Amino acid sequence: MSQSHSFDDVRDLYQNIILDRARNPRHMHRMEPFDACAAGENPLCGDQVEVRVRFAAGTTVAEAAFEARGCAISMASADLMAEVVRGRDAAAMRSLAADFAELARNGVSGSADPAISTLQPLSGVSEYRSRVKCATLPWSALIAALDGAKESSHD
Amino acid sequence: MSQSHSFDDVRDLYQNIILDRARNPRHMHRMEPFDACAAGENPLCGDQVEVRVRFAAGTTVAEAAFEARGCAISMASADLMAEVVRGRDAAAMRSLAADFAELARNGVSGSADPAISTLQPLSGVSEYRSRVKCATLPWSALIAALDGAKESSHD
Amino acid sequence: MNANPKLADLAPAFDVERIRADFPILSQRVHGKPFVFLDSAASAQKPRAVIGAMSHAMETQYANVHRGLHWMSERTSDAYENVRDQVAALLHAESREEIVFTRNSTEAINLVAHSYGRGILKPGQAVLITEMEHHANIVPWQMLRDSHGIELRVAGITDSGELDLASFASLLEDGRVGLAAVTHMSNVLGTYNPIARVAALAHAAGAQLLVDGSQAVVHRTVDVQALGADFYVFTGHKLYGPTGVGVLWARRALLDAMPPFMGGGDMIASVSFERSIWASGPTKFEAGTPAIIEVIGLGAAIDYVSAIGFDAIAAHEAALTGHALSRLSAVDGLRIVGQAKDRGGVISFTLEGAHAHDVATLLDRNGIAVRAGRHCADPLMARMGVTSTARASFGIYTTHAEIDVLADTLVRVRSFFQ
Amino acid sequence: MNANPKLADLAPAFDVERIRADFPILSQRVHGKPFVFLDSAASAQKPRAVIGAMSHAMETQYANVHRGLHWMSERTSDAYENVRDQVAALLHAESREEIVFTRNSTEAINLVAHSYGRGILKPGQAVLITEMEHHANIVPWQMLRDSHGIELRVAGITDSGELDLASFASLLEDGRVGLAAVTHMSNVLGTYNPIARVAALAHAAGAQLLVDGSQAVVHRTVDVQALGADFYVFTGHKLYGPTGVGVLWARRALLDAMPPFMGGGDMIASVSFERSIWASGPTKFEAGTPAIIEVIGLGAAIDYVSAIGFDAIAAHEAALTGHALSRLSAVDGLRIVGQAKDRGGVISFTLEGAHAHDVATLLDRNGIAVRAGRHCADPLMARMGVTSTARASFGIYTTHAEIDVLADTLVRVRSFFQ
Numbered sequence A, B: 001m002s003q004s005h006s007f008d009d010v011r012d013l014y015q016n017i018i019l020d021r022a023r024n025p026r027h028m029h030r031m032e033p034f035d036a037c038a039a040g041e042n043p044l045c046g047d048q049v050e051v052r053v054r055f056a057a058g059t060t061v062a063e064a065a066f067e068a069r070g071c072a073i074s075m076a077s078a079d080l081m082a083e084v085v086r087g088r089d090a091a092a093m094r095s096l097a098a099d100f101a102e103l104a105r106n107g108v109s110g111s112a113d114p115a116i117s118t119l120q121p122l123s124g125v126s127e128y129r130s131r132v133k134c135a136t137l138p139w140s141a142l143i144a145a146l147d148g149a150k151e152s153s154h155d
Numbered sequence C, D: 001m002n003a004n005p006k007l008a009d010l011a012p013a014f015d016v017e018r019i020r021a022d023f024p025i026l027s028q029r030v031h032g033k034p035f036v037f038l039d040s041a042a043s044a045q046k047p048r049a050v051i052g053a054m055s056h057a058m059e060t061q062y063a064n065v066h067r068g069l070h071w072m073s074e075r076t077s078d079a080y081e082n083v084r085d086q087v088a089a090l091l092h093a094e095s096r097e098e099i100v101f102t103r104n105s106t107e108a109i110n111l112v113a114h115s116y117g118r119g120i121l122k123p124g125q126a127v128l129i130t131e132m133e134h135h136a137n138i139v140p141w142q143m144l145r146d147s148h149g150i151e152l153r154v155a156g157i158t159d160s161g162e163l164d165l166a167s168f169a170s171l172l173e174d175g176r177v178g179l180a181a182v183t184h185m186s187n188v189l190g191t192y193n194p195i196a197r198v199a200a201l202a203h204a205a206g207a208q209l210l211v212d213g214s215q216a217v218v219h220r221t222v223d224v225q226a227l228g229a230d231f232y233v234f235t236g237h238k239l240y241g242p243t244g245v246g247v248l249w250a251r252r253a254l255l256d257a258m259p260p261f262m263g264g265g266d267m268i269a270s271v272s273f274e275r276s277i278w279a280s281g282p283t284k285f286e287a288g289t290p291a292i293i294e295v296i297g298l299g300a301a302i303d304y305v306s307a308i309g310f311d312a313i314a315a316h317e318a319a320l321t322g323h324a325l326s327r328l329s330a331v332d333g334l335r336i337v338g339q340a341k342d343r344g345g346v347i348s349f350t351l352e353g354a355h356a357h358d359v360a361t362l363l364d365r366n367g368i369a370v371r372a373g374r375h376c377a378d379p380l381m382a383r384m385g386v387t388s389t390a391r392a393s394f395g396i397y398t399t400h401a402e403i404d405v406l407a408d409t410l411v412r413v414r415s416f417f418q
């Protein structure tokens, strides 16, 4: 029996930027002090992520960071998320979270939010049904942090 | 659609003696006094039978009788049973009950007991799997009466 | 006596011979005779579409659900979850999240008796059932009564076999009934209960309403929201689907409030020895590997009956029932047990001089399958003053000619035993 | 490390290609690649014999069981009850009356937790499980603990993934353990537990022993009497049978003493509103219409594996497992989780630098189905110090070539993520 071993067809999922972010995340650290924090967990695989946010002037994000044990997709997603939420207020983060969920599920998003182009490399998960949650997990934790919850609910 | 309406092929089950005994049972009455009594019930159909026994000299059956709401098979079986147990002691009744159960299940019995020939008309139930219990129900009640139980257990 | 003449008059194009061709078993012979299957209320036969959907899944697309990241598992999960949408549509539920898969109606009712009964009802409250319930809607409540201090109340029925609404209402009066559990259609009498009115009575008295739809869902459109039910159960095998799968529908808020019934894989979010966190939604009640293939088969059954359409099915069965009632009433010595005005295609009867067992045996030797006995409804039998009945019940494949064969044969059965 | 070399040496004639031809799904392609199914421990694929038996029943011989006097019902009841004999023979049970059909292993364990747990165990007694249990053998006991005041104790395992018998014995010492519940074979580590010794320890301390045979029954001969078990459970879908059917075996005296779990039709002898009388034997635990078609399918699965023979199956799988262990150990960065001496064809592993999820996705794109995650064994994951693993598991249709493909692909997965 011989099987092709080329992984070309997963390159839409594992784009270089994803692999790079997963290997060398820029925003993975235990940030102190912080204003909001929540953990998320994917019951299917046991992936865990904790997201922390510090606000500037109490309304917009000065810095976001995360700690995680997770797959490449969830790590890269968390890292990119920490990047794009900087300078946003809660409302803007919620709307971006919704846009990103759409992107992850459908591969495209109708949103005009410029941050979407930064998140675009994650659109490949839409072809991998059970991996969509990996990409959205950090965002669920972020929303939970904004809601003041300690744990994000996984559905 | 036309369907044959001849019942010839059930004549092995409903022999004339069965139909006659079911219509005009000789031993169906509320016998008083009695020495032993038990009721049996077939949960599948709701058939109920109560068997009463009076002993002569404390050991052999002077008379047996029954009351029942049941199908032709169970009525006829009860009536024939009441007939053949007369004069028997408990041990002889138990062994005949076992022989009859064999007859009902297999259509034949290896027993040399002369009563088996009286019970032979019931052998047709062996071809009707779910009717075997109808034939054996009165016998189960009889054994329960001998055991001093009030209700025979149905299995 | 013609059941629901309005529907019968609609008489949409309903080609029973085409439908029969979809059911391979109907061409079997029994005791050398054409197989006349009049026992659909016990369990319906399966169309090729259902058999094929199950085989096809096992031959081409199968793996465990919810657990795998691989293609076969994802696709099988899709197929499985898709049926939740189908069931939600069948019952006109508000959301797919209200659909729990069980083994059968019996398990669905036991689930409610355990989870809602022990978790939400309080000792001193009562459960209200009726005299026409199937054992599946009696025994779980008796077990709840005996273990949990819940009172069990029983609403009466009339001699014609209809729910006595005055009796039902009076038993609700003291406000202690937490749950009423009522059959939508009797499996013995054929009676359809006026569920919308029953629901209004129950709700006015502060009780929730569980509806046993095991028989009803097969014959007519069911809209749980229009009925005003709080729980609705049915069983796949009577709906031309496979054995091993049933459904509990419950309002989302009830499901959310209820503790789980069984524990294990799939129904939890996380487990540690100290504490487990339950999954949300219907998953909380689906512990372990579900009846995947059977759920897929149920989906095919729903597709099948939906394609025929419940208007057509109801009209066909109303016509059949009307025909059967008139043909059977004309058989000398035959007594029909249950004379409700609103009734479906289930007819119980006794025959003078012949016990139901003997009737069934003689019919069987002529290829005709009916059920005889107590129909898992002992208390109802006692109420109607019979120890057993024979029961003929109809499905989408039943023909007028089959009913004629039944009636003709019964005449001869009667003379056989005279 | 070669698992059970004695068996492997026997190497009876075992024609895996002939066996593969019996499983239609194995000729599917996934993402354009040959389908390499290494997820049998989650659920096995179905041979044509099983699919055919189910279709055949639905096409030619189906009606509800136990309830009908007619030919179809009698014959279907025969077919159903016949499988009880087959299961009794498979498990070497003393009697067919000890076999209860359930939906799956999970329901079988829940049945014991409800009926034996609430009916026989007394508050203050304890249930003893192990660190390597599946959620199905954890959560029901937690629920019992929380509702019934039963203590839950957990015996440790060693770093190599074997049961720590000293820990197990010490937790039995105070005599308060009423029931021990232990897996026969771990679904994560592949470990076979020494059940006969476990049973001796339990019995010496006055405890009964439940054995979770979900994985074990698939791979080796099981003799419940020789093992000394008191309860044994397994699930049909892992034994190449249908979903929707599982088995509880229990000693007759235990079944007789236990109250029923669910109430409804078939499990009663008679019902009145005041009181119901339970049926005797296994029927008491089979409320409602059972999974008739699935039980028949399980019978075909048992026939199928019995015809191959468990000696041949065990030898095949031992050889495969030995091959897999040596091929996988040679993959750079791969760590096998669980190093038990007595083990079966289930291998969990982690790959340095690549998360199990990503491993599974890349394998899937090459047609290879493995499971990745926590395998319904959260506490075991914590004990082994991993958050998730990938797991390859083997069936009778698995080939050495498939394992080679897995190992080769894993080498490339590793470099992909480096």
Ligand SMILES: Cc1ncc(COP(=O)(O)O)c(C=O)c1O
Pocket: C265, C287, C288, C289, C290, D041, D042, D104, D105, D106, D107, D134, D136, D137, D183, D185, D186, D187, D212, D214, D215, D235, D237, D376
């Ligand atoms: C060891 C073990 N126990 C129990 C189960 C539960 O089996 P099921 O989901 O069929 O109830 C499984 C499989 O998932 C298992 O591997």
Ligand SMILES: Cc1ncc(COP(=O)(O)O)c(C=O)c1O
Pocket: C041, C042, C104, C105, C106, C107, C134, C136, C137, C183, C185, C186, C187, C212, C214, C215, C235, C237, C376, D265, D287, D288, D289, D290
């Ligand atoms: C009215 C009613 N309720 C409940 C049931 C139980 O259904 P099941 O045996 O599939 O659980 C039946 C059928 O037997 C029924 O007719």
